[in-house]
Amino acid sequence: MSVIEAVQETIKIPLTAEGPNPERIAYLDSLVSRARTAAAVFTQYSQEDVDRIVRAMVLAGLEQAQYLARLAVEETRLGIMEDKVIKNMVASEFVYNYVKDKRTVGIIREFPDRNLAEIAEPIGVLFSLTPITNPTSTVLFKCIVAIKTRNTVIFSPHPKAWRCCAEAVRIMYEAAIKHGAPEGVFSCLESPTLPDNVYLMKHKDIGLIDATGGPGVVKAAYSSGKPALGVGPGNTPVYLEKSADVNNAVVDIIISKTFDNGTICASEQTLVIDDEIYDAVLQKFAELGAHLCNEKETRLLERGVIDPQTGFMQPMAVGQKATDIARFIGLSVKPNTKLLVAPIQGVGREHPLSVEKLFPVLAVYRAKSVADALKVCLDVNHAGGIGHTAVIFSRNEEVIRKFGEVINVGRIIVNSPGAIGALGAVYNDLVPTFAFGCGTGGGNSTTDNVNIYHYLNIKRLARRTQNHMWFRVPNQIYFNMNAVENLGQFPSRCTIVVTNPAMEQIGHVDIVRRHICPKTHVHVLVIPDAEPEVKVIRQGVEALNFYKADQIIALGGGSVIDAAKIMKLQYESPEADLEELAAPFLDLRKRVVQYPTATEKAHRARLIAIATTSGTGSEVTPFAVLTDKERGRKVTLADYSLTPDVAIVDPQFVMSMPKGLTADTGIDCLTHALEAGVSNYASPYTDCNAMQAIQLAFKYLPIAYEKPGDEEARCMMHNAACIAAMAFSNASVGVNHALAHAFGARFGIAHGRANALMLPHVIAYNAAVPTKFMPSPYTQGYVAHKKYAAFADLLGLGGETVEQKVENLVAAIEKLLDRLEFPRSIAELGISKEEFEKAIPDLVKAAFDDPSWRSNPRMPLMTELVELLWKAYHGRSAAKSPGTTSQCVV
Amino acid sequence: MATTAAFLKIEEQHVLSALQRAGAKLENENGETVLDFSSVNRIDARALQALEEFARIADQKAIKVVVRGASIDVYKVLKLVKLAGRFSFVT
Numbered sequence: 001m002s003v004i005e006a007v008q009e010t011i012k013i014p015l016t017a018e019g020p021n022p023e024r025i026a027y028l029d030s031l032v033s034r035a036r037t038a039a040a041v042f043t044q045y046s047q048e049d050v051d052r053i054v055r056a057m058v059l060a061g062l063e064q065a066q067y068l069a070r071l072a073v074e075e076t077r078l079g080i081m082e083d084k085v086i087k088n089m090v091a092s093e094f095v096y097n098y099v100k101d102k103r104t105v106g107i108i109r110e111f112p113d114r115n116l117a118e119i120a121e122p123i124g125v126l127f128s129l130t131p132i133t134n135p136t137s138t139v140l141f142k143c144i145v146a147i148k149t150r151n152t153v154i155f156s157p158h159p160k161a162w163r164c165c166a167e168a169v170r171i172m173y174e175a176a177i178k179h180g181a182p183e184g185v186f187s188c189l190e191s192p193t194l195p196d197n198v199y200l201m202k203h204k205d206i207g208l209i210d211a212t213g214g215p216g217v218v219k220a221a222y223s224s225g226k227p228a229l230g231v232g233p234g235n236t237p238v239y240l241e242k243s244a245d246v247n248n249a250v251v252d253i254i255i256s257k258t259f260d261n262g263t264i265c266a267s268e269q270t271l272v273i274d275d276e277i278y279d280a281v282l283q284k285f286a287e288l289g290a291h292l293c294n295e296k297e298t299r300l301l302e303r304g305v306i307d308p309q310t311g312f313m314q315p316m317a318v319g320q321k322a323t324d325i326a327r328f329i330g331l332s333v334k335p336n337t338k339l340l341v342a343p344i345q346g347v348g349r350e351h352p353l354s355v356e357k358l359f360p361v362l363a364v365y366r367a368k369s370v371a372d373a374l375k376v377c378l379d380v381n382h383a384g385g386i387g388h389t390a391v392i393f394s395r396n397e398e399v400i401r402k403f404g405e406v407i408n409v410g411r412i413i414v415n416s417p418g419a420i421g422a423l424g425a426v427y428n429d430l431v432p433t434f435a436f437g438c439g440t441g442g443g444n445s446t447t448d449n450v451n452i453y454h455y456l457n458i459k460r461l462a463r464r465t466q467n468h469m470w471f472r473v474p475n476q477i478y479f480n481m482n483a484v485e486n487l488g489q490f491p492s493r494c495t496i497v498v499t500n501p502a503m504e505q506i507g508h509v510d511i512v513r514r515h516i517c518p519k520t521h522v523h524v525l526v527i528p529d530a531e532p533e534v535k536v537i538r539q540g541v542e543a544l545n546f547y548k549a550d551q552i553i554a555l556g557g558g559s560v561i562d563a564a565k566i567m568k569l570q571y572e573s574p575e576a577d578l579e580e581l582a583a584p585f586l587d588l589r590k591r592v593v594q595y596p597t598a599t600e601k602a603h604r605a606r607l608i609a610i611a612t613t614s615g616t617g618s619e620v621t622p623f624a625v626l627t628d629k630e631r632g633r634k635v636t637l638a639d640y641s642l643t644p645d646v647a648i649v650d651p652q653f654v655m656s657m658p659k660g661l662t663a664d665t666g667i668d669c670l671t672h673a674l675e676a677g678v679s680n681y682a683s684p685y686t687d688c689n690a691m692q693a694i695q696l697a698f699k700y701l702p703i704a705y706e707k708p709g710d711e712e713a714r715c716m717m718h719n720a721a722c723i724a725a726m727a728f729s730n731a732s733v734g735v736n737h738a739l740a741h742a743f744g745a746r747f748g749i750a751h752g753r754a755n756a757l758m759l760p761h762v763i764a765y766n767a768a769v770p771t772k773f774m775p776s777p778y779t780q781g782y783v784a785h786k787k788y789a790a791f792a793d794l795l796g797l798g799g800e801t802v803e804q805k806v807e808n809l810v811a812a813i814e815k816l817l818d819r820l821e822f823p824r825s826i827a828e829l830g831i832s833k834e835e836f837e838k839a840i841p842d843l844v845k846a847a848f849d850d851p852s853w854r855s856n857p858r859m860p861l862m863t864e865l866v867e868l869l870w871k872a873y874h875g876r877s878a879a880k881s882p883g884t885t886s887q888c889v890v
Numbered sequence: 891m892a893t894t895a896a897f898l899k900i901e902e903q904h905v906l907s908a909l910q911r912a913g914a915k916l917e918n919e920n921g922e923t924v925l926d927f928s929s930v931n932r933i934d935a936r937a938l939q940a941l942e943e944f945a946r947i948a949d950q951k952a953i954k955v956v957v958r959g960a961s962i963d964v965y966k967v968l969k970l971v972k973l974a975g976r977f978s979f980v981t
Contacts, residue, residue, distance in 0.1 A: 034935075037938055037939075040970035041933065041934055041938070043970065044932045
């Protein structure tokens with residue numbers, strides 16, 4: 001459809017147009033009712049049924065291609081009969097070739113590696129408006145595509161192409177019915193009117209409006225409130241760049257611009273030619289049958305084919321031969337002239353020929369440079385051609401790419417004719433179509449060549465995926481008494497031992513020194529025994545750089561090992577921004593910030609961690625906590641690249657641990673194991689570690705506490721801490737840790753002690769029916785209560801039901817805490833009720849911001865966090881009221 | 891008031907004629923009529939028209955129509971043409 005017609009349409013098709021009269025409405029409703037019934041019946045058809053019908057329709061279309069082309073030319077007086085035959089054949093044969101093996105019924109595509117499948121659902125009844133420029137080919141195309149997708153169509157052809165379209169619909173319908181299509185699958189409006197179109201566009205049983213035409217039609221379709229595919233006019237710029245094959249380019253442009261007398265809206269409108277080849281190109285056009293207009297002839301042409309009022313093309317010229325146009329405007333040309341070529345100096349209203357011209361008139365522009373050429377092409381693109389089609393002839397890939405980036409169109413045709421190239425499947429592998437999506441710039445919902453997938457509701461069957469999980473720990477762990485002797489097997493030129501003052505004082509540093517590989521330069525870096533500060537890290541990195549260390553040995557508790565991890569990170573990746581690396585994340589594999597050591601940097605120093613407490617398990621974990629005193633905050637780093645390369649779990653370093661520290665770290669270890677055990681990230685790989693650690697802690701923690709010199713108990717608790725850490729390194733912890741972090745930091749309570757105060761209450765809480773389940777692709781159903789029961793069984797605590805076993809587990813933990821002489825309430829620590837109450841909002845906020853709970857089996861509500869905190873404050877026995885806010889799961 | 895139930899087996903090859911016959915019989919029925927669609931895998935436009943007519947007559951005579959054994963594909967067709975609401979369905 002031409003722009004001028006489109007403009008007329010815009011004027012003609014306000015959606016407020018007066019509606020059809022009652023008899024006409026009855027007629028229109030009957031068409032829709034029939035089509036709706038046919039569409040319903042069609043849903044029962046198989047792929048084989050559909051393919052059989054489509055094949056028959058295509059053969060009928062090919063058989064009648066010439067007949068329909070003749071009808072179209074006779075009725076519309078546009079275009080060339082021979083070319084319309086080709087169009088009809090492309091609409092049949094080429095479209096068939098594209099759709100014939102494609103599934104459009106049932107499951108149409110499967111993606112086994114993504115556990116996804118796509119299932120086709122027909123739309124139902126389509127209301128289709130077809131243009132005057134490509135009338136019968138558009139009808140053939142839409143009929144074939146509709147049947148392939150089990151839809152029915154009511155056609156409303158352009159009034160000046162009604163007879164040929166109605167005949168095309170009849171031919172398609174008869175072929176379809178003969179081969180089993182539902183009755184009423186196609187219909188064609190008798191004497192369509194504007195009110196008919198408006199009424200049908202809003203009809204409740206029309207599933208989709210498929211409007212091919214000008215902006216008026218498209219706008220009306222999109223304004224109707226119905227889903228619509230509206231595809232409209234263009235203004236195709238062509239860039240003939242100096243590296244192109246001029247002969248091929250000129251032939252292709254003539255083929256395209258004269259095809260059906262230029263009625264295809266993708267045909268070339270303004271040709272932009274590089275200065276270097278401009279004269280040669282025009283010469284070639286002349287040789288091949290084009291008439292080159294001089295300035296006077298160009299003015300004549302402008303006045304003759306462009307409406308001075310609207311600035312758009314004159315309808316009388318659309319689809320006419322070059323010689324007829326020349327005769328009409330009084331221009332003298334040779335009898336065999338194919339094309340009128342007219343130079344222009346720019347784009348816009350002052351250059352009338354720069355608009356869309358659906359007839360064999362081509363504007364040409366001499367470009368001074370590539371930049372000038374791209375600018376003019378962009379100007380043409382923005383003068384009515386946004387979203388449609390552009391063409392480039394070039395051998396310069398860089399220019400082709402730049403052209404593609406700059407020009408906003410759905411199709412960029414390279415080194416081939418625009419009109420036929422855009423139709424697809426002839427000169428390229430574009431999807432064959434007779435409806436060009438023009439994107440949002442053209443007021444359309446798609447830039448695609450419209451085809452079967454636009455006529456389907458595609459349903460996605462998304463099966464639950466079994467996400468990959470992992471179990472990552474240091475690749476070397478040495479344990480039991482004197483495991484430190486293994487240090488000798490790690491060659492090093494220069495080793496930095498990071499430790500704290502106590503380790504030096506009690507001679508542990510000397511033990512380590514003795515076992516380091518001979519001939520190693522050893523330097524000891526003593527840091528304060530507290531959570532590492534930024535300042536300390538900086539000092540450590542300076543030392544590492546100064547000595548160019550190739551090995552770091554961290555000797556100490558969690559703080560020292562954490563410090564060494566961060567020093568190594570900054571040593572290997574000085575550019576690493578710790579603040580950014582601490583950014584929150586939900587899924588390790590999808591985190592936004594990637595650690596540099598994990599992706600970019602080569603390994604520069606081996607980290608060996610020797611634990612001197614039995615609790616944090618930092619020697620095997622991927623976590624490190626840093627205190628930024630300057631900014632008054634803690635930074636928690638988590639990445640497997642932080643995991644030490646070697647862990648040494650030698651109990652000789654914990655034999656002298658004080659009782660209080662033994663109890664605190666031991667309960668931390670038990671909490672790690674219990675939380676990892678019920679975590680949403682728990683796996684068989686972490687479960688075995690968690691269960692082993694629970695068993696060891698229950699058996700040996702009281703002994704290590706009461707008989708600090710018991711070597712076996714110390715050894716087993718040291719192992720338990722490491723094993724529990726392997727579990728929580730991979731399964732994470734839970735809400736117990738989130739709360740303990742919050743109030744421990746606020747009131748200066750040791751981490752293990754804070755955990756102990758929460759532990760019985762959190763177990764009871766997690767064992768109850770959650771108020772809110774935690775979304776987790778890793779777990780099947782809610783199993784926390786059953787896992788607690790399994791731990792109770794493992795410990796031989798007795799109980800018949802899951803509920804009894806959970807109660808027994810809680811009671812056993814309370815008994816253990818009593819034996820370890822733990823305070824059993826926050827109140828016992830001397831914190832007043834008023835002070836605690838005042839702190840509650842901050843505590844809840846801090847706990848909720850803490851990433852620890854994200855793997856908790858139960859999604860904690862803020863009100864529940866408040867309740868848990870108060871329970872810990874008062875220390876009411878959790879064993880007697882396991883339900884917390886709801887009853888226990890059984 | 892006593893009610894009687896008529897049971898009509900509909901064969902796939904003769905859906906249209908079976909429904910037309912059933913429609914004619916409705917004149918003498920009361921209570922409930924069961925249409926057994928368990929042998930019907932596909933239904934066409936004419937059968938749908940006959941079914942609609944059947945529903946109309948049944949409505950007039952206040953006869954409850956139960957469709958038994960309709961396949962899910964046939965049931966979907968009845969939903970799409972908005973006929974499903976006029977019948978009761980049993981599987």
